[in-house]
Amino acid sequence: MKAMILAAGRGERLRPLTDTTPKPLLEAGGRPLIVRMIEQLVAAGMTDLVINLGYRGRQIQETLGGGDAWGARIVYSREPEAALDTGGGIFKALPHLSDPCLVVNGDVATDFPFAELPRNPRGLAHLVLVPNPPHHPGGDFALREGRVLPSGVSEPTYTFSGIGIYSHALFCHCRPGRFALAPLLRRGIAEGSVSGQLYRGFWSDIGTPERLKAWDRELKRRGGEP
Template identity: 65%
Template sequence: MHAMILAAGRGERMRPLTDHTPKPLLCAGGRPLIVHHLERLATAGYRQVVINLAWRGEQIRDHLGEGRPWGLNIRYSPEPEALETGGGIRQALPLLESDPFLVINGDVWCDHPLAPPTLAHDTLAHLVLVDNPPHHPGGDFRLQEGRVHHGVADAAPCLTFSGIGWYRPALFADAPIGAFPLAPLLRQAMDRGQVSGEHHRGQWLDIGTPERLAALDRQLT
């Protein structure tokens, strides 16, 4: 199975740390954030990894190379300008060569084992949801009987999307080439009952600010 790490973002909330360093190369616990992902992917059995690049992307390529230190084969999907999550995945589809494939945000830290789920034949996406952090108390989606929903409130609690998910290429079949967000595609698939999910109760952090990066560094150190 293939995996993709989203690493093209500018990291505006991380400035000034990201003025000269791409966010995935910021360090916590003595290693860049993206290296934590590579180590966990290798442990989970992934061997083919795609990384999209935009802001300071040449630094990521120079630092990681072809992935040999982790027993991985890394390929890159450069973007002249960041294509947002949906557009970045859409452009990288020819490199992923897998159905389904894992996508993980480059700016999260999580102890999820990343073991691939077993997807029903009509399921286009499987999302890892987590408890709502203090900076996002409203959550994103609801999980009920293994299916992910959006919209009106119901008995299921609202959880936060972790930035970790498995997708079939068919989810992007009608998507245009260019920049677009992933969320609208997911909501359309949810309306058709084609998105499954799980509630991960382990550790998860959205490393979106220098303060959260420092907190993770203290935890890992």
């Protein structure tokens, strides 16, 4: 299975850090966020990677090159400076991706065991959900016996981790351009075509300077490893 790391966004909430450095190259524990994610994916056997580029994308490509330093093979999907949002970015990269493919947000910090993900889940998508963090107490979706459900049902609601496996069929009615992923997922969930799992280990989205500092402290506590 090929994996895609979403790295095209502007990182507005991380300003002023992102005024000169793209979010994926911000460091925690002495290494860029995206380098840590590449290392985790390679360790899980996912060496063919696609990275989308938008805001300050040249800096990312110059830093990572072809991925040889980490035993990876990186292909870049270039987008406009303003980027195509999550859905549009994945759709543009589909020609470079396996079916299904793993997609990970570039601002995720986690010790999730990627090697344990199902390689060929049924349906349109398979999502990793996590307990709701303090900044997102309402969550996104519910989970019942491995099936993702919309919020508002009797089961507890959890937060989408930004880690998902997607069938190309999820995008079958899409056209090139900027669009979000969430409406596609909600449509698939309404059709009963999205499976999922709950992960209770360490996870954080590095969306603010405070969370970046917290991840840095966590890495130092762990001796530098997620």
